[in-house]
Amino acid sequence: MRERILAEARRQFATLGFGAASLRGVARAVGISGPSVLYHFPSKEALRDAVLGDVLDHWQQHLPAALAAARGKEGRFDATVNALVSFFLADPPRAQLVVRELLDRPDEMRALLTARLAPWLSVVTDTIREGQARGSVRPELDPEAFVVQIVTMAVGTVAVGGTAASMFSMGEAPNERLAAELVRIARTSLFTG
């Protein structure tokens, strides 16, 4: 039941926002009484923390594998960025929730993301710097800022990109078009030549 509450809370926090969602609303959706949620989580804030921690756990567990699967392919970089975007696109509520948390409590999120992503990030920026030393990556590129911008685009595409795309009457498969263009932008602005 704890898992069902977490999944439903994630869904409602993502679509309604934490402030507009209610414990009773989550409880009703999973078929229990309002106060019973507080048997599994001591407070609404604790539920919020658990939902967020759950999302970050999920990313930490499955994202490395998704990225590693692209490692052997030809067009390794394109496949990696594609895997990144597809990973977020496969579950929009998680990406939306993280964007909301970044807006709602930036200070806590900074601490959390630093603790969770710092090791993974330095691997990426180190790889970019190696590419710059070898001459395959553009020398004027700012590695940290580049990574932040690519991730911002990927998460943003999932969180709000669908709406932005439909506003253009972008026809069918707008998210795929956005994802493909994101990959092109990332590749072109990364590599020399």
Added chain:
Amino acid sequence: MRERILAEARRQFATLGFGAASLRGVARAVGISGPSVLYHFPSKEALRDAVLGDVLDHWQQHLPAALAAARGKEGRFDATVNALVSFFLADPPRAQLVVRELLDRPDEMRALLTARLAPWLSVVTDTIREGQARGSVRPELDPEAFVVQIVTMAVGTVAVGGTAASMFSMGEAPNERLAAELVRIARTSLFTG
């Protein structure tokens, strides 16, 4: 007083979110009584619509001028993208509010943004297509998707980029570093050569 309520509501909706903000909270901050807000706006939802409309009015009024100022400069494109990012960076609450609205009610936002931005957008994509015809813009670029991604990066940088940047211990002026890299990414992925 109507303007002061709008400004304060914009600030609180942006930082707290619409659901977590309250009419009484806005009223207290501007020094009037709770129900008095409803003398100026018939309901909380009406205040929300007014705040959002005000932001879009502001963008429609001042963004063209900010972009036009870059038109004469050398490095015209860099100056334009720089102006776009600086414009959003100068007033984060407005960008945050729009991101929140995109998450809270995507359907209404699609209609609103289509009505407001459609003409301006086709100017941009038309210019890009001309550049493709002349050979100065990369032929494989997807004009609509490109514009959506650049704007997503610009708004995302303001809305959540600061947090993302500090998570890297990006040193001083992280937003300027992000903005500069955004400009570089946009330019490099747009032009041939």
Added chain:
DNA sequence: CCTACCGATCGGTAGG
């Protein structure tokens, strides 16, 4: 896990 219930706060109305 439940019911019964608490004080606080919410958006909104009445009446001036």
Added chain:
DNA sequence: CCTACCGATCGGTAGG
């Protein structure tokens, strides 16, 4: 613009 007040809903507690 105000005070006084409404019903509804909120997060959370007591007690089982």
